[in-house]
Amino acid sequence: MSKNIKFIVFIFCALVSLQSCQHILDQAEEKRAQENFTSEFMGNYTGSYSGDVSGSLAINVRKDASVEVSRGVTGGSDSYLTHLIMSSFNTTTKSSQGFMLIGNMQTKKGTWEMGNLKGTWTVTKN
Structure with a gap:
């Protein structure tokens, strides 16, 4: 494989990996918000x-x-x-x-x- 193709594959994998990490972080933040929520009408x-x-x-x-x-x-x-x-x-x-x-x-x-x-x-x- 040429160096350019390896570099492109590496960049693609890195971007997919970062996007997956962001999704996990978003889910964790949403869960924390739900746990901290208190209805004003409680x-x-x-x-x-x-x-x-x-x-x-x-x-x-x-x-x-x-x-x-x-x-x-x-x-x-x-x-x-x-x-x-x-x-x-x-x-x-x-x-x-x-x-x-x-x-x-x-x-x-x-x-x-x-x-x-x-x-x-x-x-x-x-």
Whole structure:
């Protein structure tokens, strides 16, 4: 192999190697950012929901913005896990009974749906 071809192959391998290293560094930086993230809404909230049916409401926002929503119903409770997207609830997740909050934690209020039933909710931070 001529010296020029060897040099070109060497440069190519070095560039591919550097690009792979940068990708690994980017992944490590993203993981650190996720580990250091704390939702500004972290904490426990209590309140109520009303409308077609009514009851008590408890929301626990975790450090990573995952959320446990629990509502009091006659004879028990109904709960589900979801996430906040910015300050708003991820509306693709519902409880086993079909209950879902719509709204955000910035205003601490919103609407709820459960099949054809609807209403409003509000909470305060404990």
